[in-house]
Amino acid sequence: MTAPTPSPETPIRVFLLDDHEVVRRGLRDLLEDEPDLTVVGEAGDARQALARVPALRPDVAVLDVRLGSDEGGDQEGIEVCRELRARMPELACLMLTSFDDDEALFDAIMAGAAGYVLKQIKGSDLIKAIRTVAGGQSMLDPGAATRVMARLRGPQEPDTPQELARLSPREREILELIGEGLTNRQIAERLYLAEKTVKNRISSILSKLGVGRRVQAAVIAERIREREGA
Structure with missing residues (x-):
């Protein structure tokens, strides 16, 4: 699907949730270099995200699937997605993860996520993914869709x-x-x-x-x- 044409006059408002500060800084620097994207806020845990996102009203929330744990079954980011989507149906949630996990993929889509991408994604592809979900489209590769x-x-x-x-x-x-x-x-x-x-x-x-x-x-x-x- 084709992503919407970037418009600097009405930049896409993005919120970042990741428990690693270095990752958030890297994402912010990457996105702020794009004239049609602006990072309106960030959080390092679920509590902060649930408090800040409704107040900031972003167009897209980029959410880390696992918070506070790099291993195991912690999927707190998906619960954040579910809660935010319940409060803000217009919000597009893009899940970001280090793990190619079918269980998390399924749970994320069922929670209302608009897309699911790995952290190994190239910066240009992540930017495209944000533009795509902001335009109301889904960002899910064919293989992942088949598994779901x-x-x-x-x-x-x-x-x-x-x-x-x-x-x-x-x-x-x-x-x-x-x-x-x-x-x-x-x-x-x-x-x-x-x-x-x-x-x-x-x-x-x-x-x-x-x-x-x-x-x-x-x-x-x-x-x-x-x-x-x-």
Whole structure:
């Protein structure tokens, strides 16, 4: 998906959460070099993040998955993502981690994260990822998306969820296009609708499905397509 065109006049407001000060400084220096990005705040632990983010109203929160531990199952950053998304549905959370962990990936997406990237990512790619999630798109590589879908499917194909039955035929059509990776503009062009209409329909779809992010709806769409094609 194409990231939005950078606009220095309306810079993307970014918040950083990482328990390593050196990492935060490095991220801040990297992002502040970009004219369309501005770091509005940072935190070294979950408590600080939950207190500061709602007050600062960033567009994107870059959250370290593991706080206070480099090993083991500590995923406090994902809990921060879940709590912030509950308070601020418009906030895009980009998870940053040193570990390629399928369990954390799944939990992050289910918590409403818009993207999940490794700390080994190149600086230019991280900047692109921030711009992408700020524009309302998801930042999840195809391999990761496949693993999430496999986890959601589980060993047996589930029945059609009750929430899915609440979608109108037009909403089902839009959901299928979301699953194909189309942007709002592309969906509008395909269905001869106004882009604003598509945006409103997608908000309704997410609400009816009980999910908070477009990428979660895309996973559901893929699951439906595979079941109906079987």
